[in-house]
Amino acid sequence: xxxxxxxxxxxxxxxxxxxxxxxxxxxxxxxxxxxxxxxxxxxxxxxxxxxxxxxxxxxxxxxxxxxxxxxxxxxxxxxxxxxxxxxxxxxxxxxxxxxxxxxxxxxxxxxxxxxxxxxxxxxxxxxxxxxxxxxxxxxxxxxxxxxxxxxxxxxxxxxxxxxxxxxxxxxxxxxxxxxxxxxxxxxxxxxxxxxxxxxxxxxxxxxxxxxxxxxxxxxxxxxxxxxxxxxxxxxxxxxxxxxxxxxxxxxxxxxxxxxxxxxxxxxxxxxxxxxxxxxxxxxxxxxxxxxxxxxxxxxxxxxxxxxxxxxxxxxxxxxxxxxxxxxxxxxxxxxxxxxxxxxxxxxxxxxxxxxxxxxxxxxxxxxxxxxxxxxxxxxxxxxxxxxxxxxxxxxxxxxxxx
DNA sequence: AGTCCACAGGAAGGGCAGGCGA
DNA sequence: TCGCCTGCCCTTCCTGTGGACT
Numbered sequence: 399x400x401x402x403x404x405x406x407x408x409x410x411x412x413x414x415x416x417x418x419x420x421x422x423x424x425x426x427x428x429x430x431x432x433x434x435x436x437x438x439x440x441x442x443x444x445x446x447x448x449x450x451x452x453x454x455x456x457x458x459x460x461x462x463x464x465x466x467x468x469x470x471x472x473x474x475x476x477x478x479x480x481x482x483x484x485x486x487x488x489x490x491x492x493x494x495x496x497x498x499x500x501x502x503x504x505x506x507x508x509x510x511x512x513x514x515x516x517x518x519x520x521x522x523x524x525x526x527x528x529x530x531x532x533x534x535x536x537x538x539x540x541x542x543x544x545x546x547x548x549x550x551x552x553x554x555x556x557x558x559x560x561x562x563x564x565x566x567x568x569x570x571x572x573x574x575x576x577x578x579x580x581x582x583x584x585x586x587x588x589x590x591x592x593x594x595x596x597x598x599x600x601x602x603x604x605x606x607x608x609x610x611x612x613x614x615x616x617x618x619x620x621x622x623x624x625x626x627x628x629x630x631x632x633x634x635x636x637x638x639x640x641x642x643x644x645x646x647x648x649x650x651x652x653x654x655x656x657x658x659x660x661x662x663x664x665x666x667x668x669x670x671x672x673x674x675x676x677x678x679x680x681x682x683x684x685x686x687x688x689x690x691x692x693x694x695x696x697x698x699x700x701x702x703x704x705x706x707x708x709x710x711x712x713x714x715x716x717x718x719x720x721x722x723x724x725x726x727x728x729x730x731x732x733x734x735x736x737x738x739x740x741x742x743x744x745x746x747x748x749x750x751x752x753x754x755x756x757x758x759x760x761x762x763x764x765x766x767x768x769x770x771x772x773x774x775x776x777x778x779x780x781x782x783x784x785x786x787x788x789x790x791x792x793x794x795x796x797x798x799x800x
Numbered sequence: 801a802g803t804c805c806a807c808a809g810g811a812a813g814g815g816c817a818g819g820c821g822a
Numbered sequence: 823t824c825g826c827c828t829g830c831c832c833t834t835c836c837t838g839t840g841g842a843c844t
Contacts, residue, residue: 505829506828506829508827508828508829509828509829523819523820524818524819524828524829525817525818525819525820525827525828525829526818526819526820526821526826526827526828527819527820527821527827527828528820528826528827528828529827529828531827702831704831724806724807725806725807725808726806726807744831744832744833745832745833745834746807747808747809747832747833747834747835748831748832748833750807750808750809751809751832754808754809766807766808766839767840767841768805768806768807768839768840768841768842769805769806769807769840769841769842770804770805770840770841770842770843771803771804771805771806771841771842771843771844772804772805772806772841772842772843773804773805773806773807773840773841774805774806774807774808774838774839774840774841775805775806775807775808776807776808
Protein backbone atom coordinates (compact mmCIF):
# COMPACT_ATOMS: atom_id res chain seq x y z
CA UNK A 399 0.00 0.00 0.00
CA UNK A 400 1.34 3.41 -0.99
CA UNK A 401 1.76 6.02 1.73
CA UNK A 402 0.82 9.68 1.36
CA UNK A 403 4.35 10.84 0.53
CA UNK A 404 4.71 8.19 -2.16
CA UNK A 405 1.42 9.28 -3.73
CA UNK A 406 2.66 12.87 -3.89
CA UNK A 407 5.94 11.78 -5.51
CA UNK A 408 4.11 9.54 -8.02
CA UNK A 409 1.76 12.40 -8.87
CA UNK A 410 4.74 14.69 -9.36
CA UNK A 411 6.39 12.26 -11.80
CA UNK A 412 3.14 11.66 -13.74
CA UNK A 413 2.41 15.35 -14.32
CA UNK A 414 2.33 15.64 -18.11
CA UNK A 415 3.43 19.25 -18.62
CA UNK A 416 6.03 20.18 -16.05
CA UNK A 417 6.17 23.85 -15.08
CA UNK A 418 9.96 23.92 -14.74
CA UNK A 419 12.58 23.05 -17.32
CA UNK A 420 15.58 23.90 -15.13
CA UNK A 421 14.72 25.10 -11.64
CA UNK A 422 18.36 26.01 -10.81
CA UNK A 423 18.52 28.76 -13.41
CA UNK A 424 15.80 30.63 -11.48
CA UNK A 425 17.99 30.73 -8.41
CA UNK A 426 19.61 34.11 -7.67
CA UNK A 427 22.99 32.35 -7.16
CA UNK A 428 22.94 30.94 -10.72
CA UNK A 429 25.48 32.61 -13.02
CA UNK A 430 24.08 32.92 -16.57
CA UNK A 431 26.27 33.19 -19.70
CA UNK A 432 25.33 36.84 -20.14
CA UNK A 433 24.31 39.45 -17.57
CA UNK A 434 21.79 41.96 -18.98
CA UNK A 435 22.17 45.70 -18.29
CA UNK A 436 25.53 45.41 -16.55
CA UNK A 437 27.89 45.88 -19.53
CA UNK A 438 29.42 49.08 -18.16
CA UNK A 439 30.19 47.52 -14.79
CA UNK A 440 31.59 44.33 -16.38
CA UNK A 441 33.83 46.34 -18.74
CA UNK A 442 34.96 48.57 -15.93
CA UNK A 443 35.86 45.74 -13.55
CA UNK A 444 37.49 43.68 -16.30
CA UNK A 445 39.69 46.66 -17.32
CA UNK A 446 40.77 47.18 -13.72
CA UNK A 447 41.65 43.50 -13.22
CA UNK A 448 43.27 42.94 -16.65
CA UNK A 449 46.87 43.89 -15.55
CA UNK A 450 46.86 40.72 -13.42
CA UNK A 451 47.17 38.70 -16.66
CA UNK A 452 50.64 40.21 -17.15
CA UNK A 453 51.64 39.63 -13.53
CA UNK A 454 50.82 43.17 -12.37
CA UNK A 455 48.89 44.01 -9.25
CA UNK A 456 45.46 45.46 -10.13
CA UNK A 457 44.12 48.34 -8.06
CA UNK A 458 41.94 47.53 -5.08
CA UNK A 459 38.30 48.01 -6.04
CA UNK A 460 35.34 49.11 -3.98
CA UNK A 461 31.94 48.07 -5.34
CA UNK A 462 28.72 49.44 -3.90
CA UNK A 463 25.02 49.34 -4.68
CA UNK A 464 21.71 48.21 -3.19
CA UNK A 465 20.75 44.54 -2.63
CA UNK A 466 20.06 42.58 -5.81
CA UNK A 467 21.79 44.95 -8.22
CA UNK A 468 24.19 42.31 -9.53
CA UNK A 469 27.37 43.24 -7.62
CA UNK A 470 28.19 39.70 -6.50
CA UNK A 471 27.08 38.16 -9.80
CA UNK A 472 29.25 40.51 -11.88
CA UNK A 473 32.28 40.12 -9.58
CA UNK A 474 32.09 36.34 -9.67
CA UNK A 475 31.46 36.35 -13.43
CA UNK A 476 34.45 38.60 -14.19
CA UNK A 477 36.56 36.56 -11.75
CA UNK A 478 35.65 33.30 -13.49
CA UNK A 479 36.41 34.71 -16.94
CA UNK A 480 39.73 36.09 -15.70
CA UNK A 481 40.76 32.70 -14.30
CA UNK A 482 39.76 31.02 -17.57
CA UNK A 483 41.97 33.33 -19.66
CA UNK A 484 44.79 33.10 -17.13
CA UNK A 485 44.77 29.30 -17.28
CA UNK A 486 45.33 29.49 -21.05
CA UNK A 487 48.49 31.57 -20.58
CA UNK A 488 51.46 31.33 -18.28
CA UNK A 489 50.51 33.83 -15.60
CA UNK A 490 48.45 32.34 -12.87
CA UNK A 491 45.61 34.40 -11.47
CA UNK A 492 43.63 33.09 -8.53
CA UNK A 493 40.29 34.58 -7.48
CA UNK A 494 39.03 33.89 -3.95
CA UNK A 495 35.45 34.76 -3.01
CA UNK A 496 34.31 35.17 0.61
CA UNK A 497 30.98 36.36 1.98
CA UNK A 498 31.92 38.13 5.22
CA UNK A 499 28.38 37.79 6.55
CA UNK A 500 28.50 34.00 6.53
CA UNK A 501 28.26 32.94 10.18
CA UNK A 502 30.94 30.52 11.36
CA UNK A 503 32.84 31.10 8.12
CA UNK A 504 34.14 34.63 7.89
CA UNK A 505 32.53 36.63 10.66
CA UNK A 506 35.73 37.12 12.68
CA UNK A 507 39.32 37.92 11.76
CA UNK A 508 40.48 34.42 12.65
CA UNK A 509 37.73 32.72 10.65
CA UNK A 510 38.20 34.96 7.64
CA UNK A 511 41.93 34.17 7.38
CA UNK A 512 41.24 30.48 8.11
CA UNK A 513 38.65 30.39 5.31
CA UNK A 514 41.11 32.03 2.89
CA UNK A 515 43.65 29.33 3.81
CA UNK A 516 41.01 26.71 3.07
CA UNK A 517 40.31 28.28 -0.33
CA UNK A 518 44.05 28.08 -1.03
CA UNK A 519 43.95 24.37 -0.24
CA UNK A 520 45.09 24.17 3.37
CA UNK A 521 42.67 23.15 6.14
CA UNK A 522 42.91 25.25 9.31
CA UNK A 523 41.00 24.38 12.53
CA UNK A 524 37.92 26.55 13.10
CA UNK A 525 39.32 27.61 16.50
CA UNK A 526 42.18 26.85 18.84
CA UNK A 527 45.24 28.26 17.09
CA UNK A 528 46.78 31.67 17.79
CA UNK A 529 45.62 34.16 15.14
CA UNK A 530 49.23 35.00 14.26
CA UNK A 531 49.86 31.36 13.41
CA UNK A 532 46.88 31.36 11.01
CA UNK A 533 48.26 34.55 9.43
CA UNK A 534 51.65 32.89 8.97
CA UNK A 535 50.01 29.92 7.21
CA UNK A 536 48.07 32.34 4.99
CA UNK A 537 51.19 34.31 4.02
CA UNK A 538 53.11 31.11 3.30
CA UNK A 539 50.30 29.84 1.03
CA UNK A 540 50.08 33.18 -0.77
CA UNK A 541 53.80 33.54 -1.31
CA UNK A 542 54.17 29.92 -2.36
CA UNK A 543 54.53 31.05 -5.99
CA UNK A 544 54.54 34.08 -8.24
CA UNK A 545 50.86 34.63 -8.88
CA UNK A 546 48.24 37.35 -8.56
CA UNK A 547 45.55 36.63 -6.00
CA UNK A 548 42.32 38.63 -6.13
CA UNK A 549 40.29 38.43 -2.93
CA UNK A 550 36.61 39.35 -3.19
CA UNK A 551 35.21 40.34 0.22
CA UNK A 552 31.42 40.42 -0.15
CA UNK A 553 29.38 42.31 2.49
CA UNK A 554 32.61 43.91 3.67
CA UNK A 555 30.63 46.33 5.88
CA UNK A 556 29.72 43.53 8.29
CA UNK A 557 33.44 42.78 8.64
CA UNK A 558 34.15 46.32 9.81
CA UNK A 559 31.16 46.21 12.19
CA UNK A 560 32.59 43.15 13.92
CA UNK A 561 36.25 44.13 13.83
CA UNK A 562 37.88 47.52 13.54
CA UNK A 563 38.84 49.13 10.25
CA UNK A 564 42.46 48.61 11.34
CA UNK A 565 42.05 45.06 10.14
CA UNK A 566 40.95 46.30 6.72
CA UNK A 567 43.83 48.77 6.62
CA UNK A 568 46.37 46.00 7.23
CA UNK A 569 44.58 43.67 4.85
CA UNK A 570 44.71 46.12 1.94
CA UNK A 571 48.46 46.54 2.56
CA UNK A 572 49.15 42.83 2.66
CA UNK A 573 51.61 43.10 -0.26
CA UNK A 574 54.26 44.61 2.03
CA UNK A 575 54.64 41.17 3.67
CA UNK A 576 54.91 39.25 0.38
CA UNK A 577 57.88 38.68 -1.92
CA UNK A 578 56.44 36.58 -4.77
CA UNK A 579 52.66 36.94 -4.85
CA UNK A 580 50.61 40.07 -5.46
CA UNK A 581 47.23 40.55 -3.78
CA UNK A 582 44.31 42.81 -4.72
CA UNK A 583 41.11 43.26 -2.75
CA UNK A 584 37.63 43.78 -4.12
CA UNK A 585 35.27 45.01 -1.39
CA UNK A 586 31.52 44.74 -1.98
CA UNK A 587 28.84 46.43 0.13
CA UNK A 588 25.12 47.22 0.11
CA UNK A 589 25.71 50.11 2.46
CA UNK A 590 26.03 53.25 0.35
CA UNK A 591 27.38 55.24 3.30
CA UNK A 592 29.97 52.63 4.23
CA UNK A 593 32.92 54.52 2.73
CA UNK A 594 32.07 57.63 4.73
CA UNK A 595 32.44 55.86 8.07
CA UNK A 596 35.82 54.36 7.15
CA UNK A 597 39.12 55.68 8.42
CA UNK A 598 40.54 57.93 5.63
CA UNK A 599 43.66 55.70 5.38
CA UNK A 600 41.50 52.62 4.76
CA UNK A 601 39.29 54.58 2.41
CA UNK A 602 42.19 55.62 0.19
CA UNK A 603 43.74 52.16 0.01
CA UNK A 604 40.50 50.22 -0.48
CA UNK A 605 38.85 52.62 -2.93
CA UNK A 606 41.68 53.00 -5.45
CA UNK A 607 38.86 52.33 -7.92
CA UNK A 608 35.11 52.53 -7.28
CA UNK A 609 32.23 51.00 -9.21
CA UNK A 610 28.61 51.89 -8.53
CA UNK A 611 25.79 49.46 -9.31
CA UNK A 612 22.55 51.46 -9.79
CA UNK A 613 19.19 49.77 -9.09
CA UNK A 614 17.44 48.06 -12.01
CA UNK A 615 14.25 49.68 -13.25
CA UNK A 616 11.11 47.65 -13.96
CA UNK A 617 11.90 47.26 -17.69
CA UNK A 618 15.44 46.04 -16.99
CA UNK A 619 14.08 43.58 -14.42
CA UNK A 620 11.66 42.29 -17.06
CA UNK A 621 14.61 41.58 -19.40
CA UNK A 622 16.40 39.67 -16.63
CA UNK A 623 13.27 37.65 -15.84
CA UNK A 624 12.67 36.86 -19.53
CA UNK A 625 16.24 35.59 -19.87
CA UNK A 626 15.84 33.29 -16.85
CA UNK A 627 12.32 32.24 -17.91
CA UNK A 628 13.71 30.88 -21.19
CA UNK A 629 16.19 28.77 -19.23
CA UNK A 630 14.00 27.80 -16.30
CA UNK A 631 10.37 27.41 -17.38
CA UNK A 632 8.70 25.17 -19.95
CA UNK A 633 7.73 27.30 -22.92
CA UNK A 634 4.30 28.93 -22.67
CA UNK A 635 3.50 28.16 -19.02
CA UNK A 636 3.74 31.78 -17.87
CA UNK A 637 0.73 34.00 -18.51
CA UNK A 638 1.53 37.46 -19.92
CA UNK A 639 0.99 39.28 -16.63
CA UNK A 640 3.52 37.28 -14.58
CA UNK A 641 6.84 38.85 -15.63
CA UNK A 642 5.64 42.50 -15.54
CA UNK A 643 4.06 41.88 -12.14
CA UNK A 644 7.18 40.31 -10.60
CA UNK A 645 9.31 43.11 -12.08
CA UNK A 646 6.99 45.84 -10.82
CA UNK A 647 6.88 44.41 -7.29
CA UNK A 648 10.66 44.08 -7.16
CA UNK A 649 11.16 47.54 -8.67
CA UNK A 650 9.16 48.97 -5.76
CA UNK A 651 11.85 47.53 -3.48
CA UNK A 652 14.83 49.43 -4.92
CA UNK A 653 15.06 47.33 -8.11
CA UNK A 654 16.09 44.12 -6.41
CA UNK A 655 16.65 41.42 -9.06
CA UNK A 656 17.06 38.75 -6.38
CA UNK A 657 13.59 39.54 -5.09
CA UNK A 658 12.16 39.44 -8.64
CA UNK A 659 13.70 36.01 -9.28
CA UNK A 660 12.48 34.66 -5.93
CA UNK A 661 8.95 35.84 -6.72
CA UNK A 662 9.06 34.19 -10.13
CA UNK A 663 10.44 30.90 -8.83
CA UNK A 664 8.07 30.65 -5.85
CA UNK A 665 5.10 31.55 -8.08
CA UNK A 666 6.14 28.63 -10.31
CA UNK A 667 6.46 26.31 -7.32
CA UNK A 668 2.99 27.28 -6.06
CA UNK A 669 1.51 26.61 -9.51
CA UNK A 670 3.28 23.25 -9.54
CA UNK A 671 1.94 22.30 -6.09
CA UNK A 672 -1.64 23.15 -7.03
CA UNK A 673 -1.15 21.05 -10.17
CA UNK A 674 -1.82 24.05 -12.38
CA UNK A 675 -0.69 24.08 -15.97
CA UNK A 676 0.05 27.83 -15.98
CA UNK A 677 1.68 30.33 -13.68
CA UNK A 678 -0.66 33.31 -13.19
CA UNK A 679 -0.69 36.71 -11.52
CA UNK A 680 -2.55 35.09 -8.62
CA UNK A 681 0.41 32.83 -8.05
CA UNK A 682 2.68 35.90 -7.91
CA UNK A 683 0.44 37.47 -5.21
CA UNK A 684 0.53 34.23 -3.24
CA UNK A 685 4.32 34.03 -3.69
CA UNK A 686 4.74 37.55 -2.33
CA UNK A 687 2.83 36.64 0.84
CA UNK A 688 4.58 33.28 1.20
CA UNK A 689 8.12 34.67 0.91
CA UNK A 690 7.53 37.27 3.65
CA UNK A 691 5.66 34.80 5.86
CA UNK A 692 8.33 32.08 5.56
CA UNK A 693 11.17 34.52 6.20
CA UNK A 694 9.62 35.83 9.44
CA UNK A 695 8.57 32.42 10.79
CA UNK A 696 11.95 30.86 10.01
CA UNK A 697 13.81 33.66 11.76
CA UNK A 698 11.53 33.37 14.82
CA UNK A 699 12.10 29.61 14.99
CA UNK A 700 15.86 30.03 14.90
CA UNK A 701 15.99 32.67 17.68
CA UNK A 702 17.78 31.82 20.95
CA UNK A 703 15.50 31.14 23.92
CA UNK A 704 16.09 34.52 25.59
CA UNK A 705 15.26 36.41 22.38
CA UNK A 706 12.10 34.34 22.09
CA UNK A 707 11.15 35.31 25.65
CA UNK A 708 11.68 39.00 24.84
CA UNK A 709 9.61 38.74 21.65
CA UNK A 710 6.88 36.82 23.50
CA UNK A 711 6.71 39.56 26.14
CA UNK A 712 6.46 42.21 23.43
CA UNK A 713 3.58 40.38 21.74
CA UNK A 714 1.83 39.96 25.12
CA UNK A 715 1.89 43.74 25.60
CA UNK A 716 0.75 44.47 22.04
CA UNK A 717 -2.21 42.12 22.52
CA UNK A 718 -3.25 44.12 25.57
CA UNK A 719 -3.74 47.01 23.13
CA UNK A 720 -0.76 48.94 24.41
CA UNK A 721 0.05 51.12 21.42
CA UNK A 722 3.13 52.81 22.87
CA UNK A 723 5.27 50.02 24.29
CA UNK A 724 8.63 51.11 25.66
CA UNK A 725 11.80 49.19 26.47
CA UNK A 726 11.02 49.41 30.19
CA UNK A 727 7.52 47.88 29.70
CA UNK A 728 8.98 44.98 27.72
CA UNK A 729 11.67 44.41 30.34
CA UNK A 730 9.13 44.30 33.21
CA UNK A 731 6.88 41.89 31.31
CA UNK A 732 9.91 39.83 30.33
CA UNK A 733 10.99 39.49 33.99
CA UNK A 734 7.46 38.29 34.91
CA UNK A 735 7.44 35.81 32.06
CA UNK A 736 10.89 34.52 33.05
CA UNK A 737 9.59 33.80 36.56
CA UNK A 738 6.62 31.87 35.15
CA UNK A 739 8.76 29.96 32.69
CA UNK A 740 11.59 29.21 35.12
CA UNK A 741 14.05 31.14 32.99
CA UNK A 742 16.76 33.25 34.62
CA UNK A 743 16.28 36.83 33.38
CA UNK A 744 19.02 38.80 31.63
CA UNK A 745 19.90 42.39 32.52
CA UNK A 746 18.09 45.34 30.99
CA UNK A 747 21.26 46.20 29.03
CA UNK A 748 21.23 42.81 27.35
CA UNK A 749 17.45 42.89 26.72
CA UNK A 750 17.96 46.26 25.06
CA UNK A 751 20.39 44.61 22.61
CA UNK A 752 17.97 41.74 21.97
CA UNK A 753 15.25 44.28 21.11
CA UNK A 754 17.65 45.89 18.62
CA UNK A 755 18.33 42.49 17.06
CA UNK A 756 14.59 41.75 16.71
CA UNK A 757 14.22 45.15 15.05
CA UNK A 758 17.03 44.35 12.59
CA UNK A 759 15.34 41.05 11.72
CA UNK A 760 12.22 43.02 10.79
CA UNK A 761 10.01 41.19 13.30
CA UNK A 762 9.37 44.29 15.38
CA UNK A 763 9.79 47.98 14.76
CA UNK A 764 11.74 49.75 17.52
CA UNK A 765 12.33 53.46 17.09
CA UNK A 766 14.48 55.48 19.50
CA UNK A 767 12.58 58.56 20.73
CA UNK A 768 13.08 61.13 23.43
CA UNK A 769 10.12 61.78 25.72
CA UNK A 770 11.58 64.91 27.21
CA UNK A 771 11.88 64.77 30.96
CA UNK A 772 10.28 61.30 30.78
CA UNK A 773 13.51 60.01 29.30
CA UNK A 774 14.85 58.48 26.15
CA UNK A 775 13.55 55.08 25.10
CA UNK A 776 12.43 52.94 22.19
CA UNK A 777 8.83 52.89 21.02
CA UNK A 778 8.12 49.31 19.96
CA UNK A 779 5.49 48.10 17.51
CA UNK A 780 5.05 44.93 15.48
CA UNK A 781 5.93 45.16 11.82
CA UNK A 782 3.85 42.12 10.79
CA UNK A 783 0.17 41.48 10.07
CA UNK A 784 -2.16 40.04 12.74
CA UNK A 785 -2.17 36.68 10.98
CA UNK A 786 1.64 36.45 11.08
CA UNK A 787 1.67 37.74 14.66
CA UNK A 788 -0.68 34.92 15.75
CA UNK A 789 1.51 32.36 14.03
CA UNK A 790 4.63 33.82 15.71
CA UNK A 791 2.86 33.56 19.08
CA UNK A 792 2.05 29.88 18.43
CA UNK A 793 5.65 29.16 17.46
CA UNK A 794 6.92 30.91 20.61
CA UNK A 795 4.46 29.14 22.91
CA UNK A 796 5.47 25.77 21.44
CA UNK A 797 9.16 26.37 22.06
CA UNK A 798 9.01 28.31 25.35
CA UNK A 799 6.41 26.38 27.31
CA UNK A 800 7.85 23.02 28.29
C1' DA B 801 19.30 78.14 31.09
C1' DG B 802 19.63 74.40 33.83
C1' DT B 803 17.71 70.05 35.44
C1' DC B 804 15.95 65.65 34.93
C1' DC B 805 14.50 61.24 33.21
C1' DA B 806 14.91 56.63 31.15
C1' DC B 807 17.12 54.73 28.69
C1' DA B 808 20.78 53.98 24.41
C1' DG B 809 24.89 52.22 23.51
C1' DG B 810 30.18 51.85 23.95
C1' DA B 811 33.98 49.63 26.44
C1' DA B 812 35.97 46.33 29.24
C1' DG B 813 36.12 42.10 31.03
C1' DG B 814 34.35 37.46 33.11
C1' DG B 815 33.03 32.72 32.42
C1' DC B 816 32.34 28.98 29.69
C1' DA B 817 32.80 25.78 25.66
C1' DG B 818 35.40 23.95 22.02
C1' DG B 819 39.64 23.04 20.00
C1' DC B 820 44.74 22.81 19.40
C1' DG B 821 49.69 21.42 20.34
C1' DA B 822 53.07 19.70 23.53
C1' DT C 823 46.23 16.13 30.71
C1' DC C 824 47.45 20.84 30.71
C1' DG C 825 48.05 25.40 29.16
C1' DC C 826 46.74 28.32 25.72
C1' DC C 827 43.73 30.36 22.24
C1' DT C 828 39.31 31.96 20.14
C1' DG C 829 34.32 32.65 20.01
C1' DC C 830 30.25 33.65 22.25
C1' DC C 831 27.12 35.35 25.59
C1' DC C 832 26.65 38.00 29.16
C1' DT C 833 27.34 41.65 33.05
C1' DT C 834 29.02 45.87 34.88
C1' DC C 835 30.22 50.42 34.48
C1' DC C 836 30.05 54.39 32.31
C1' DT C 837 28.94 58.44 29.27
C1' DG C 838 25.75 60.43 26.08
C1' DT C 839 21.19 61.92 24.50
C1' DG C 840 17.38 65.22 23.72
C1' DG C 841 13.21 67.21 24.74
C1' DA C 842 9.81 68.31 28.63
C1' DC C 843 9.76 70.57 32.71
C1' DT C 844 11.09 74.17 36.19
